[in-house]
Amino acid sequence: MERAQFFLRIFKTMLEALGPSGWWPADSPFEVAVGALLTQNTNWKNVAKAINALKNAGALSEQNFDQFSQEELEDLIRPAGYYKQKAQRLRIFVEFLRLRADGDILNLSHWDIQDARRALLRVKGIGPETADSILCYALDMPILVVDAYTARIFSRHGLVSEDVDYHSLQSEIMDVLPQDVSLFNEYHALLVRVGNGWCKRKAGLCETCPLQPFLYSEMS
DNA sequence: CACCAGGCAAGTA
DNA sequence: TACTTGCATGGT
Numbered sequence: 001m002e003r004a005q006f007f008l009r010i011f012k013t014m015l016e017a018l019g020p021s022g023w024w025p026a027d028s029p030f031e032v033a034v035g036a037l038l039t040q041n042t043n044w045k046n047v048a049k050a051i052n053a054l055k056n057a058g059a060l061s062e063q064n065f066d067q068f069s070q071e072e073l074e075d076l077i078r079p080a081g082y083y084k085q086k087a088q089r090l091r092i093f094v095e096f097l098r099l100r101a102d103g104d105i106l107n108l109s110h111w112d113i114q115d116a117r118r119a120l121l122r123v124k125g126i127g128p129e130t131a132d133s134i135l136c137y138a139l140d141m142p143i144l145v146v147d148a149y150t151a152r153i154f155s156r157h158g159l160v161s162e163d164v165d166y167h168s169l170q171s172e173i174m175d176v177l178p179q180d181v182s183l184f185n186e187y188h189a190l191l192v193r194v195g196n197g198w199c200k201r202k203a204g205l206c207e208t209c210p211l212q213p214f215l216y217s218e219m220s
Numbered sequence: 221c222a223c224c225a226g227g228c229a230a231g232t233a
Numbered sequence: 234t235a236c237t238t239g240c241a242t243g244g245t
Contacts, residue, residue, distance in 0.1 A: 040227040046243055047226085081225090081242040089228090127228050147226055192226050201224070224245085232237075 004176040006159075010214060011183070014190035017210035021189035024137035026051075029105050031060050032138035036130045037089050038080045050080035062103045065094045089125030096123045109139040116141070128166045136185055144174040144184040149195025156199070156206075157214060 026032045031051065038047045053076040054060045059068050068076070073087040080086060100119060101107040108116050113135060120131040135141040146169045155162040160169060177183060198209035206212060 036226085039225085041225065041240085042227085042242080043225040043244070045225090049243090079242060082227095082240045083242080085228090085240055125228070129227065133226080145226085149226070188226085195226080222245105225243095228240095230238085233235090 003159075003172075006214070007173055007177060010157075010211060011187055011190065013210055013214065014194055015186065018190060018193055021186060021193060023185060023189040024133075026137075027055075028060070029138035030062055031055075033093065033105055033134045034060065034090060036133040036137070037093060037125060038077060038086055040082070040086070040130065042081050046079045046081060050077040053077065053079070062094060062097055062105065065090070085125075092124055093126065105134075105138060109141070113141045113143065117143070128170075132170075136181065136188070140181055142179050142181045142184055144170055144177075145188040146170045146173065147188075147192070147195075149199060150188070150191050152201075153191060153195060153199050153211065157211065 024032045024035065026035055034054065035047055035051055038050050051060070057068070057072075057076055058064050059073070059076065070087055070091065073090060074083045077083050077086055077090075096119075097103055097105055108119075111119075116139070117131055117135060120126050120134060121128070126134075129145060129147055132143050132145040135143050136145055146166060150173070151160060151162060151164055151169055154160045154169075154173075155164070160172060164172075173187075174184070177187075194209065194211060198205045198211075
């Protein structure tokens, strides 16, 4: 079986088992980016609390964000953890938007995707996964986000090594699939949902995982 | 109690 | 270059 077919079969299986994900859960592209920064190494439930606090305070827009001090932001996002570091990272990101995108994240969607990616990666606090999350889920650009779940799931299916680096993992999957924003959007969302549900680090739940039948090494 | 969560940057050798 | 550590809350 071709690798491309295998990856598409994995995708279809997850989609049929779990249904569409409707990612990213947010009211605006700016909120997507804020969520992408806040969810670094952090459970989404805690991030949602921080997002709600920011929303209730009126801080969730590029224009209003600057009205809040570092300390106020820290208090609002505290439930998301690493709150001092993340408050600083959010401030740096909004400053980046003001300098490079006239204070509106949507202006980045006119950029060449690789230019936008390189620009985001230069912002302190934005690494590959956060940059790609912003590109795909806030700006609707065709790029596949990969993460720890992706490496874990595909290594357990015999396709990559557990500690594969980000860009190798991304290329292995993304390069053999149709370059389609909706496909990449849904693919990552489904992988995270499967990871959350069945592929924890020490999971004993694998017998009910939707992907259980598809071990690459056993397919012909 | 231990372990985990939709990473990243900075320091060390 | 290749490891290691700090960051921090909240759920299981």
